[in-house]
Amino acid sequence: MRMSELSGATGIPVPTVKFYLREGLLPPGVRSGPNQADYSEEHVRRLRLICALREVGGLSVAEVGTALGAVDAGHASPVLGKPVEPPVSDADQDWARGRVLELLGPGAAGPVVANLVAVVATLRALGHEGVIERLAEYAALARATAEVDAAVNAEGDAETALVTALLGERLFAGLRNLALVEGVSG
């Protein structure tokens, strides 16, 4: 199909499609004339995925590029989430690291652990330690949720891992929010 048809099939305007091509998020079509290229169903799928990651997943164009690069390379567990750098004191940061390592074991490391430490330090700095007191309960529920995620993606497909993590997070947050509101009002 032509670019105008690709745009029609996905509802994504031609200038946006061209932008994704330039940014390398969308692979080029097969050249079919001096100023024309042919696009396939695979392009339709890819465009829908890009759009879902941006609109639903809330990723920036650069983050979509990184995430899709990891998927294309077959990484089943792309690292998600930006580094979190709240302005907290060293004391709060050290205290938070202690709580997180207490929970996860002394060997825990990496960007996700660093983000957890930053979130816990921020909660302490703001005086909202109630969440931290129940860290073990949240961790147990997160493990149970990850078991469902693992069952959803038993084959360890990279794109499924990405979509499940990102859209699954939005889904879970919505369900949690609804349950909380119902619990409060009902």
Next chain:
Amino acid sequence: MRMSELSGATGIPVPTVKFYLREGLLPPGVRSGPNQADYSEEHVRRLRLICALREVGGLSVAEVGTALGAVDAGHASPVLGKPVEPPVSDADQDWARGRVLELLGPGAAGPVVANLVAVVATLRALGHEGVIERLAEYAALARATAEVDAAVNAEGDAETALVTALLGERLFAGLRNLALVEGVSG
């Protein structure tokens, strides 16, 4: 304290503090001279909260304004999350609405429900229906998580509700991600 001290106490640059004052996120200080105002510990706390919502919660300045406006008005459950509008077909949208109402009951409505429908429709459009097949399992875990949230904020404080929802979401996503990676590799 003066603005320079407020900046020093929070690590937030003076131009950023001025910007938050102009945007109305930070209440003005008490005028103490022709070109000077006095700020309190309450301003330090508020600045830290703004920064946490932006850096850790990922909110835009406008979203922080809306969220803090709700907190100031004493709303214990500010609506979170932007409307999600992925380009999905009406058929996928209708199918998704059916699944969500099946789960939540025919009376379910509102912006959070609309977002859930949009996420489910996107998952179907992308061909990742595995997540949807386990919607009831995710919903049960989300309810259990919301019970912990409710216990954390038993008094129904508006700021606690906001911080718990937003930072708690980041915390849970990190714990879930870690558990998934460990489960895959271990």
